[in-house]
Each structure stands twice: as structure tokens, then as C-alpha cells.
Amino acid sequence: MKHIAIGILGAAALGLVASAASAATLDDVKAKGFIQCGVSTGLAGFSAPDDKGDWQGIDADFCRAVAAAVFGDGTKVKFTPLSAKERFTALQSGEIDILSRNTTWTINRDTALGLNFVGVTYYDGQGFMINAKKLPGVNSALQLSGAAVCVQSGTTTELNLADYFKANKMEYNPVVFEKLDEVNAAYDAGRCDVYTTDQSGLYGIRLTLGAPADHVVLPEIISKEPLGPAVRQGDDQWYHIVKWTYFAMLQAEELGITQANVEEMKNSDSPEIKRVLGQEADTKIGTDLGVSNDWVVNIVKAVGNYGEMFERNVGSGSPLKIARGINALWTKGGLQYAPPIR
Amino acid sequence: MASQEILREEPSRGSFINDPKVRGIFFQAVVVIVLVALVWWIVQNTIDNLTRLRIASGFGFLRGRAGFDISDSAIAYSSDSTYGRAILVGFINTLIVAGAGIVTATIIGFILGIGRLSHNWLIRKICMVYVEVFRNIPPLLVIFFWYSGVLSVLPPPRESINLPFGSFLNQRGFYFLRPIWGEGSWLILVALLLGIAMAWFVARKARQRQMATGQQFPVFWTSAALIIGLPLLAYALSGFPLSFDYPKQSTFNLTGGFQVKPEFLSLYLALSFYTAAFIAEIVRAGIMGVSKGQTEAAGALGLRPGSILRLVVIPQAMRIVIPPLTSQYLNLTKNSSLAIAIGYPDLTATTGTVLNQTGQAIECVLIMMVVYLALSLLTSVIMNVVNARMALVER
Numbered sequence: 181m182k183h184i185a186i187g188i189l190g191a192a193a194l195g196l197v198a199s200a201a202s203a204a205t206l207d208d209v210k211a212k213g214f215i216q217c218g219v220s221t222g223l224a225g226f227s228a229p230d231d232k233g234d235w236q237g238i239d240a241d242f243c244r245a246v247a248a249a250v251f252g253d254g255t256k257v258k259f260t261p262l263s264a265k266e267r268f269t270a271l272q273s274g275e276i277d278i279l280s281r282n283t284t285w286t287i288n289r290d291t292a293l294g295l296n297f298v299g300v301t302y303y304d305g306q307g308f309m310i311n312a313k314k315l316p317g318v319n320s321a322l323q324l325s326g327a328a329v330c331v332q333s334g335t336t337t338e339l340n341l342a343d344y345f346k347a348n349k350m351e352y353n354p355v356v357f358e359k360l361d362e363v364n365a366a367y368d369a370g371r372c373d374v375y376t377t378d379q380s381g382l383y384g385i386r387l388t389l390g391a392p393a394d395h396v397v398l399p400e401i402i403s404k405e406p407l408g409p410a411v412r413q414g415d416d417q418w419y420h421i422v423k424w425t426y427f428a429m430l431q432a433e434e435l436g437i438t439q440a441n442v443e444e445m446k447n448s449d450s451p452e453i454k455r456v457l458g459q460e461a462d463t464k465i466g467t468d469l470g471v472s473n474d475w476v477v478n479i480v481k482a483v484g485n486y487g488e489m490f491e492r493n494v495g496s497g498s499p500l501k502i503a504r505g506i507n508a509l510w511t512k513g514g515l516q517y518a519p520p521i522r
Numbered sequence: 523m524a525s526q527e528i529l530r531e532e533p534s535r536g537s538f539i540n541d542p543k544v545r546g547i548f549f550q551a552v553v554v555i556v557l558v559a560l561v562w563w564i565v566q567n568t569i570d571n572l573t574r575l576r577i578a579s580g581f582g583f584l585r586g587r588a589g590f591d592i593s594d595s596a597i598a599y600s601s602d603s604t605y606g607r608a609i610l611v612g613f614i615n616t617l618i619v620a621g622a623g624i625v626t627a628t629i630i631g632f633i634l635g636i637g638r639l640s641h642n643w644l645i646r647k648i649c650m651v652y653v654e655v656f657r658n659i660p661p662l663l664v665i666f667f668w669y670s671g672v673l674s675v676l677p678p679p680r681e682s683i684n685l686p687f688g689s690f691l692n693q694r695g696f697y698f699l700r701p702i703w704g705e706g707s708w709l710i711l712v713a714l715l716l717g718i719a720m721a722w723f724v725a726r727k728a729r730q731r732q733m734a735t736g737q738q739f740p741v742f743w744t745s746a747a748l749i750i751g752l753p754l755l756a757y758a759l760s761g762f763p764l765s766f767d768y769p770k771q772s773t774f775n776l777t778g779g780f781q782v783k784p785e786f787l788s789l790y791l792a793l794s795f796y797t798a799a800f801i802a803e804i805v806r807a808g809i810m811g812v813s814k815g816q817t818e819a820a821g822a823l824g825l826r827p828g829s830i831l832r833l834v835v836i837p838q839a840m841r842i843v844i845p846p847l848t849s850q851y852l853n854l855t856k857n858s859s860l861a862i863a864i865g866y867p868d869l870t871a872t873t874g875t876v877l878n879q880t881g882q883a884i885e886c887v888l889i890m891m892v893v894y895l896a897l898s899l900l901t902s903v904i905m906n907v908v909n910a911r912m913a914l915v916e917r
Contacts, residue, residue: 265878272575272883293881294577314678315774327774328694333871334878339589342601353775354591357865358874366865369674370693371784373774413576 205277205411205418206250206470214256217243218276221261221360224384225494225502226282226302226407235259238493239280241483242301242409242426246278249425249475254482263359265334268293271412278422280409282378284336295410298423302408302494303506303515305401306340307379309386313394315373321400325350330363330372332356337377340403364388378405383500417470424469428476430518431456432485434509439484442477456521465521476521486516568884583880584609590875592867594783605876612872613893619790619868620855620897626794627854628847631801636831638806649802656799661857664796668788669864679775688768690776696787697769700780704763713756714749721745785866789858797854804846808839840912848905852898859894869893 209215219227219239227239244254260276271279272294282304283289285297308321308329318324321344331338333356345352355372357363367375368389375382379401386392409426411419432438435453437445446459454460458473466473483489490507491497508514538544572579584606591601595611596618637649656664674693677683682692689698721744728739757764769779812835820834861868870890877886 265874268878268881269883272577272881289881291576292578294575324774326772326777333590333865333875338591338875339601339879342589342591346601352591354593355865356593356867356871356875358862358871362863362865365670369670370678371674414574 205415206421209250209277209418213251214258215243215247215250215278216276217246217257217259218262218267218270218279218281219243219259220281221263223282223360223381224387225380225498225500226384227259227261227280228384236493238301238489239282239409241489241493242280243278245429245479245483245489246422246425248478248482249421249428249471252472252474252478254478263334264332265358268295271295271410274412277418278409278411282381282407283410284378285406285408285410286336289410294413296413296419297408297410298419299426300406300408300515301426302380302406304378304380304405304407306337306376306403306405307382307401308398309367309375309382309395310373310398311370311394312396313391314370319398321398321402322348322350324352324374326352327374328353328355328372329374329376330355330357330367331376332360332363333358335377336403336405341376344402360385378407380494380500380502383502384494387499421469421471424521425475425479426486427518428456428479428521429483429486429489430509430516431521432476432480433487434511434518437476437480437485439480439488442480446477572884577881579882579884581885583882583885586880588876588879590879592872593865594786594867605880608872608876609869609889612867612869615867615872616855616858616861616869616897619786619793619861619866620858622790623793623797623854623858624851626790627797627801627850630794630798632805634798634802635805635809638802639809653799653802656796657803659796661792661796662860662863665788665792665860665864668792669784673784673788680771682771682776688766688779690769692776693784694775694781695784696782697776697779698782699766699768700778702765702767704765706760707763709756709760710753710764713752717749717752720752721748724748783866785861785864788864789861789866789868793854793857796857797850800850800853801847804843804850805839807846808841808843809835811842812838837912841909841914844905844909844912848902848909851901851905855897855901856894 217240219235219237222228223237226237227235228237230236240257240259243257243259247256248254250256260270262270262276262279262281267279267281267283268289270276279295280301282302283297284304285300289295290297308324310318310324312318325345329341329352331341331354338354338356341352341354352374353372355366357366363375363377364385366372367385375385377385379397382397386395386397389395409422411422435445435450435456437453437457442457445453446457448454448457451460455463455465457477458466458475463473466475469475472478484492487504487509490504494500494502495504504512504514506515508516510517569579584604586605587601588603588605588608589601590608592599592608592611594615596614597607597611599607599611634649634652637645638653640646640649676691676693679692679694682690682697685691685698687699689696691697724739724744725741728741732738767778767780769776769781816834816838817830820830825833858868859870862871862874865871873886873890877883880886
């Protein structure tokens with residue numbers, strides 16, 4: 181029901197809010213004193229509340245990084261958990277300032293939906309998970325003809341699934357739910373044989389199941405899923421702040437600036453490090469962006485560089501233990517690359 | 523009459539502003555203008571904001587390829603079908619579950635309602651407990667009760683429960699054999715229709731004869747023989763063209779046969795059992811609303827209790843029952859949108875998916891509103907016709 185309410189509210193908001201949303205998001209955010217960040221309803225490693233109720237994960241930390249850039253304080257964020265169906269309307273109607281919710285960047289979303297994706301914080305691909313104990317002998321997605329497949333509705337996953345089974349001339353039986361926890365419960369209860377979503381998600385979900393060791397993720401990756409934060413169209417300043425926050429985190433990793441050494445790095449001899457950290461004389465990099473000149477220092481102090489954020493949430497420092505893979509920096513053979521900050 | 527005329531003309535002697543007629547028209551005009559202006563303002567703002575946010579709008583998206591699959595579809599549908607067809611599939615699913623729910627809820631409701639007035643203490647109390655329990659639980663919980671509490675604790679596909687006639691029950695649903703109509707099976711359908719028509723004719727004749735002579739005719743048994751016997755005869759004559767497709771075990775699940783999914787089952791059962799509690803109360807109220815004198819008079823004429831209920835009490839109770847029954851039917855139809863919680867692809871669920879895939883929030887919400895409104899109005903019209911036919915014809 182909630183998505184309808186949001187749909188109607190969204191429609192009403194689009195109708196009634198004459199020009200509030202068109203005012204600069206940065207001014208709105210500064211006026212209310214925090215950033216409203218749209219996250220998932222709970223996906224381990226990306227955005228999920230911990231036992232104290234604090235949101236953890238790459239997507240949640242990214243919003244903290246933006247808050248650090250804007251306010252110099254990474255805690256000035258409020259999180260709005262959204263289902264896959266609610267997320268775009270919530271952003272369009274101005275209910276949230278950033279959508280940082282493991283959302284796949286597609287051309288349709290960039291154009292027809294009026295969004296602007298700022299970058300790819302996690303390169304992902306869609307995979308399948310099965311209960312190996314119940315289905316011995318199944319070790320490839322091509323053996324899944326006739327299976328009941330659990331999937332979250334309104335996602336690119338749902339579309340890729342249809343395409344994959346059609347392309348391989350296989351039959352399947354979709355079992356579709358709106359919320360992630362409903363899909364998890366249905367899969368755990370045995371309502372379906374296969375769970376499909378982004379592979380990173382599958383590893384996260386596996387940990388929450390009754391008997392994680394019984395479940396295996398099949399080797400096939402059937403799609404490109406570049407996940408990243410998005411903002412509304414029509415506000416270039418806000419778009420730039422969010423986009424360059426992401427680039428700054430990559431740049432910090434590339435230069436070896438970490439949460440631990442950022443203060444010493446300020447006195448570095450390297451002109452590039454000095455420039456990135458806003459220590460250059462008469463620098464205008466930060467103020468031109470609309471934030472303070474020590475914005476990168478604030479970001480790194482709040483959440484660390486991109487690599488630290490990755491390892492803490494999904495990598496070696498987390499239960500997920502996902503390898504950097506294609507999410508490594510370009511200097512290490514990955515795809516993460518930031519244009520120069522100068 | 524004369525005094526009324528004076529009253530009516532009196533104000534016009536005063537000033538134009540004090541004329542109630544003029545005032546009435548003036549204020550109605552103001553309300554209409556304000557309303558139109560408000561609607562216009564909202565529409566304009568919406569259009570402005572959509573253009574400013576560069577969000578595509580219009581209903582053209584309905585012709586686009588949907589790209590997603592739907593588990594339960596009464597009409598041909600694949601991921602190559604259009605968004606419009608996906609919404610149609612959802613609409614038909616809503617119709618199916620609402621229609622089936624209305625029929626079942628009415629039957630259960632009538633049995634319970636009559637049961638609450640039974641002379642048998644046990645029956646009366648059981649019906650009362652049922653009504654009180656189901657009436658006081660939110661329908662969503664009833665749906666979850668059936669979905670998570672009853673159907674998901676059934677065994678997995680490999681350990682399906684074997685039921686008679688080659689049917690199976692497991693946590694993926696209820697499977698039974700599907701008839702395959704062979705050559706010449708149209709004869710069976712014709713025979714069935716013929717049987718129904720003849721049964722109707724016999725019933726009419728029997729009623730006329732009873733009116734004229736008072737003699738009764740065993741209408742029920744004759745009709746049953748006609749409706750069942752004729753198709754059976756046709757089946758034999760056309761050389762037994764019917765064969766059956768049995769559900770069989772395969773790698774993942776049972777295949778073949780006819781499958782009723784647990785999502786449909788739990789929604790259908792929940793809506794039926796939930797609404798039945800309300801219908802039971804309406805029926806009870808209707809029966810109690812028929813004056814006791816009617817029952818006593820019928821008894822004095824020598825009618826048996828069953829006949830009294832059927833011929834005297836129920837027809838009069840129906841006049842009280844039908845109007846509130848209509849709103850229960852509307853409630854059931856609207857409650858079917860709770861399907862979304864368990865993933866049954868009804869109108870709300872499929873339109874919601876279309877909304878998210880296309881981002882056309884305003885259009886999709888509008889479609890849902892219009893369809894549910896039309897469905898409710900249609901139900902009301904049908905029930906009003908039934909009501910008009912049941913209403914007391916005054917002579």
C-alpha cells in the first residue's frame with residue numbers, strides 16, 4: 181500500500197509544489213540542516229540498519245560523505261528506507277535529496293525518469309542463488325528450466341531475468357514481491373527454487389538465511405548492473421557536489437589519503453595532495469563547487485577513502501568478504517577512475 | 523396554497539442582493555468557479571513540474587514492450603507483450619479473485635447468518651465465534667494467516683501430498699488434472715446448454731402447474747438429470763473424446779495439469795472468509811428484520827420450517843440484505859488490492875510494476891483509480907438492478 185501512497189503523494193507533490201523543488205537543492209539542504217538520503221529497506225553491505233539502528237553500508241556511507249562535504253559533518257544525514265517501486269517517485273517529488281539505494285544506471289532512468297546518475301559506486305552483475313542441498317546436481321543457470329524464481333518487482337533484475345530465460349529458451353515461474361524481506365522470506369520458506377538479484381546482494385542475503393551454508397551462488401552473471409547514486413535533473417550545482425564527492429573518494433584512495441593519515445597528509449610535500457586537500461594558497465576548488473575548501477578532508481575524516489569504505493562494508497572487513505575485482509582503482513586493473521581534481 | 527405563494531414572492535420585494543434565489547445561484551457559481559480553478563491550477567502545475575523535471579508524460583508508454591513476466595495470467599501474455607496488456611492481465615486477475623471471492627463469501631455468509639439464528643446451541647455459538655473472530659481481524663492478517671500460516675507449511679514439491687483424482691497439494695500450490703477436449707467435444711457443450719435450457723423450461727412449467735392446480739413436480743431431480751445426463755449422453759455418443767493431463771513430477775516442481783498458485787488461493791480464501799463474517803451479520807439482521815408474525819402466519823398455514831425460510835422469510839429478508847451486501851461486495855473488490863503483500867499479480871501489483879519500470883507515476887495511479895472506480899460503479903449498478911427486482915412491488 182505504501183508505494184501507492186507515495187505515488188499519490190508524489191503525483192500530488194508534483195502538482196502542488198509549484199517551484200520549491202526547482203530552488204537549489206544545496207540551499208534547501210543547508211536550510212534544513214541535513215541531507216535526506218533514500219536507501220534500501222535493508223541490504224547487507226549497501227544499506228542496512230545495524231543492531232543500534234544506525235544505517236551501515238556503501239550506500240549509507242556515500243550519503244555521509246556528501247553530508248561531510250556540505251556541512252563538514254558526516255552525521256547530518258537522515259535516511260528514508262524505500263522499496264524498489266517507491267524510489268524514483270520519492271526522488272522526483274523532492275522527498276529525498278539523494279537516491280543512494282543500489283540502483284542500476286540505465287539510459288531510460290537517466291532520460292525519461294528525469295534522474296541524473298552521478299557515477300558507479302559499485303560495478304555489479306546479476307546472478308542466481310539456489311539451495312544446493314535441495315537441488316543436488318544443479319551447478320549452472322542453464323539447468324534452471326522449469327524453476328520457480330523469486331525476484332523483487334519493479335527492478336532491472338526482473339527484466340534481465342525475463343530476457344535471459346527467453347534467450348536460452350527456458351521456462352520459469354516468476355514469484356514476485358515488492359519488498360526485499362518478503363522475497364527473502366519466500367525463498368527461505370521454499371516458495372521458489374531460485375533467488376535472483378545482483379551478485380553482491382546474493383552474498384549479503386545468503387548470510388541472513390536460516391542455513392547459509394546450504395545455498396550456493398551459481399557462476400553465471402547475466403547482466404551489467406552499475407550501481408550508483410542519483411539526483412534530480414535540473415540542478416547542476418547539487419549534481420556536481422554529489423558527483424565530485426564520489427570522485428574525491430576515489431582520488432583520495434589513489435593518493436593514499438586515509439582516515440588515519442589525512443591530518444598529516446595536509447602537510448605533504450606533494451602539490452597534488454595539497455591541492456586535493458584544499459591546502460593550496462588561494463584555492464577556489466571547494467568554493468567553486470559550493471562547499472568549503474577542506475571538503476575532501478571532511479569526506480575522508482567522515483567515511484574514509486573509497487577503498488576504506490569498500491573494505492569496511494562489503495570487503496575483507498565485513499562478513500560478505502567480496503573481492504575488489506572490477507571495483508578496484510584503474511591503477512590496479514579495475515574500473516574505478518576519477519577525473520583530476522584541479 | 524395561497525399562503526405559500528405569498529411567502530415565495532415576499533423576498534423579491536426587497537433588494538436584489540437579499541433575493542434567496544439570486545443568492546443561491548451566486549454561491550453555487552462561486553463554488554463551481556473555485557473548484558474549476560483549483561483543478562486547473564493543479565493540472566497546470568503538474569504539467570509545468572513534469573516539463574521542468576524533464577519527466578516524460580502521456581499514455582504512449584502503454585504501447586511499449588513490458589519486458590517482465592507475470593506468474594498468473596488468464597490471457598496470453600509474455601515479456602514481449604505491451605505494458606497495456608500487463609495492466610489488462612492484472613485487471614483480469616482482480617476480476618477473477620473478486621468474482622470468486624464474492625460467490626464464496628456470499629455462500630459462507632448465508633450459511634453462517636442462518637446458523638447464528640439456529641435453535642441448536644452448538645451451531646449458534648460456533649457461528650458466533652467465527653463472526654466475532656474474523657470481523658475483528660484486519661484483512662491483511664487474514665491473508666498472511668492463509669499464506670504463511672497454512673499454505674507455506676505444506677510439504678515441498680518432492681513430498682507433495684497425493685489427493686484423489688490425480689491431484690496434488692504442496693507449498694507451490696494445488697495441482698489437479700486438466701481436461702483435454704478432443705474431436706467432437708463441442709457436442710458435450712451443446713448438450714450442457716440444452717440441458718440447462720430444458721431444466722429452466724421444466725421449472726417454469728412446474729411453477730405454472732403448481733399455481734394452477736396445486737400439484738408439485740420434482741423439479742430438482744429432473745433438472746439435475748437433464749443438466750448432468752444430457753452431457754454424459756453426448757460424451758458417450760461422440761466416442762469419449764475427453765482425455766486428461768495429469769500433473770507429473772519434474773526436476774523442480776510438478777508440471778502439467780492445472781495449477782492453482784498459493785498466492786491466489788490464500789487471497790481468495792482470506793477475502794471469502796473475511797467478508798463472509800460481515801455478510802453473515804447482514805443476513806442475520808435481514809432475517810430478524812422480517813416480522814415474527816410472518817413466520818407464525820406461514821406456520822399456521824401448515825408450511826414446514828424449511829419452506830417457511832425459503833418461501834416466506836428469505837424473500838422478505840433479501841430486501842433488507844441487498845443494499846448493505848452491495849457495499850460488502852465493493853469492500854471485497856477493493857480489499858483484493860492487498861494481494862500486493864503476497865505477490866499475487868492483481869491490478870495494483872502489475873500496475874505498480876509498470877509504474878516503476880516506466881516511471882509514469884501520475885498516469886499509472888490515474889489508471890488504477892479509474893479502473894477501481896469503474897469496477898465499483900459497475901458492481902453498484904448490477905446490485906441496484908437486483909435490488910429493484912427484489913423490492914416490494916406495490917400495487
